[in-house]
Amino acid sequence: MKRSEINKIMRDAVHCFEEQKFYMPKFAYWTIEEWKKKGEEIREIVDNHLGWDITDYGSENFSKIGLLHFTIRNGSIKDIFKGGKPYCEKIMILEDGQALPMHYHYSKIEDIINRGGGILMIQIYNPTEDSQLADTIVSISIDGVSKTYEASSIVELTPGESITLQNKIYHYFKAKQGHGKVLIGEVSSVNDDYTDNKFLEEAKRFGEIEEDEEPLYLLYDDYKKFINI
Numbered sequence: 327m328k329r330s331e332i333n334k335i336m337r338d339a340v341h342c343f344e345e346q347k348f349y350m351p352k353f354a355y356w357t358i359e360e361w362k363k364k365g366e367e368i369r370e371i372v373d374n375h376l377g378w379d380i381t382d383y384g385s386e387n388f389s390k391i392g393l394l395h396f397t398i399r400n401g402s403i404k405d406i407f408k409g410g411k412p413y414c415e416k417i418m419i420l421e422d423g424q425a426l427p428m429h430y431h432y433s434k435i436e437d438i439i440n441r442g443g444g445i446l447m448i449q450i451y452n453p454t455e456d457s458q459l460a461d462t463i464v465s466i467s468i469d470g471v472s473k474t475y476e477a478s479s480i481v482e483l484t485p486g487e488s489i490t491l492q493n494k495i496y497h498y499f500k501a502k503q504g505h506g507k508v509l510i511g512e513v514s515s516v517n518d519d520y521t522d523n524k525f526l527e528e529a530k531r532f533g534e535i536e537e538d539e540e541p542l543y544l545l546y547d548d549y550k551k552f553i554n555i
Contacts, residue, residue, distance in 0.1 A: 327380070327382055327386075327388065327533060327535055327536070328535070328536045328538050329535055329536065329537050329538055329539050329540070329541060330538050330539045331388065332380050332535065332541070332542075332545070333539065333541065333542040335380055335388070335394055336378065336380070336394075336542050336543055337542065339394050339396075339419055342419055342443075342507065342509060343417075343509075346441065346442045346443070346509050348417060348441065348442075348509065350396065350398075350417075351398060353368075353371060353376070353377065354377070354378070354396065354543065355543060356543070356544075357543075358540070358541060358544065358552055361544060361549075361552065361553045362552070362553055364553070364555065365555055366555060368555065369555065372546075372549050372553070372555060373402060374397075374400040374401060374402050374411075375397060375400060375517075375518075375519070375520075375546045376397045376398065376399065376400055376546065377396065377397060377543075377544065377545065377546040377549075378394075378395075378396055378543055378544065378545045378546060379394070379395040379396070379397065379519070379545055379546055379547065380392070380393075380394050380395075380545060381393060381530075381531060381532065381533065382533065383426065383427050383525075383529040383530060383531065384528075384529055384530030384533055388424075389421060389423075389424060390423075390424065390425070391424070391425055391426065391427065392421075392424060392426070393418060393419075393420060393424070393426045393499075394418060394419045395416050395417075395418045396416065396417050396418070397414065397415075397416050397517065397546065398415045398416065398417060399411065399413070399414065399415045400413075400414040400415075400516060400517050401413060401414065401516040402516065403433075403516050403518065406516065411516070412515060412516060413513070413514065413515060413516065414434075414512070414513070414514045414515065414516055414517035415511070415512065415513055415514075416511070416512040416514075416517070417441070417509070417510070417511055417512075418509075418510040418511075418512060419507055419508070419509060419510070420446065420499060420500070420501040420507060420508045420510060421501060421507045422444060422501055422503060422504065422505065422506050422507050423500070423501060423502075423503040423504075424500070424501050424507075425498065425499060425500035425501075426498070426499050426500075427498065427525050427526065427527065427529045428449070428451075428459075428496055428497070428498040428525070428526040428527070429496065429497065429498075429523050429524060429525045429526065429529070430453060430493070430494050430495055430496045430497065430523075430524050431493050431494070431522045431523060431524070432493060432494065432521075432522050432524060433493050433515070433522055434493055434514050434515050434516070434517055434518075434522050435490070435491070435492055435493055435514060435515050436490070436491050436512055436513070436514035436515070437488050437489070437490050437491075437511075437512065437513045437514065438483070438488060438489050438491065438499075438510060438511070438512055439483075439486075439487070439488040439510065439511035439512070439513070440483040440484060440485050440486065440487050440488070440508060440509075440510065440511075441485070441509040441510060441511045442485045442508075442509045443485065443501075443505075443506050443507050443508045443509050444501050444502055444505035444506035444507060444508045445482050445483065445484055445501070445502035445505045445508070446482070446483040446499065446500075446501060446502070446508045446510060447480050447481070447482055447483075447499070447500045447501070447502050448480065448481045448482075448483065448489060448497055448498070448499055449478060449479070449480045449481075449497065449498040449500075450464045450466065450475060450477075450478075450479060450480075450481065450491075450495060450496065450497050451464060451477050451478060451495070451496040451497075452464055452477065452494075452495060452496070453494055453495075453496055453524075457524060457526075458526075459477065459478075459496060459526065460477060461477045462477060463475070463476065463477070464476075464477060464479070464495060465492075466481070466489055466490060466491060466492075466495070467489070467490040468481070468487065468488070468489055468490075469487060469488055482502065488511075496526065519531060519532075520532075532547050
């Protein structure tokens with residue numbers, strides 16, 4: 327992706343957060359110069375990958391396949407038994423008609439919440455032993471109510487509704503076409519997008535960025551490139 331495209335997506339996201347009255351932490355808007363002035367006091371932000379994350383999963387077509395995340399808080403698997411945070415919270419935006427690839431998480435359990443906007447569609451499957459799509463019944467929870475669905479079922483979440491997905495449940499998200507973008511919340515166990523994603527088909531979780539202009543705000547995958555602590 328081009329940095330100019332990422333910057334535009336961020337600007338649009340800030341407008342969406344304002345419209346939905348969702349307030350971001352201050353570090354969301356730090357400039358590169360502000361980041362560079364920080365030291366060990368931001369170790370948690372850097373090490374636990376808090377902040378912006380924008381990906382097109384290697385599709386080169388963000389408006390069709392892609393997602394904007396912002397990780398607000400997160401722990402680290404290695405620190406859980408040392409008194410560290412065992413949880414994560416994200417805010418995400420799916421544009422009208424936009425989707426992300428079918429995948430599951432090896433260890434993460436997550437609640438996905440429609441925080442506002444359009445309708446979030448989630449298709450669900452169990453995996454087979456060789457990580458293909460099984461035809462077995464899928465067990466989930468909708469706002470605390472246990473439910474079962476046939477394989478390939480699509481669950482639709484309207485604003486305020488949520489789904490609990492256990493680890494190793496395949497899921498595919500899409501913002502229902504014609505109903506607008508969706509503001510999505512995620513509350514989960516510790517998140518690691520570098521190691522905990524299993525995609526049904528090959529996908530590139532973090533891609534190369536063409537630096538055609540200065541970053542508006544840093545992605546968390548940028549930290550190692552732009553700051554040194």
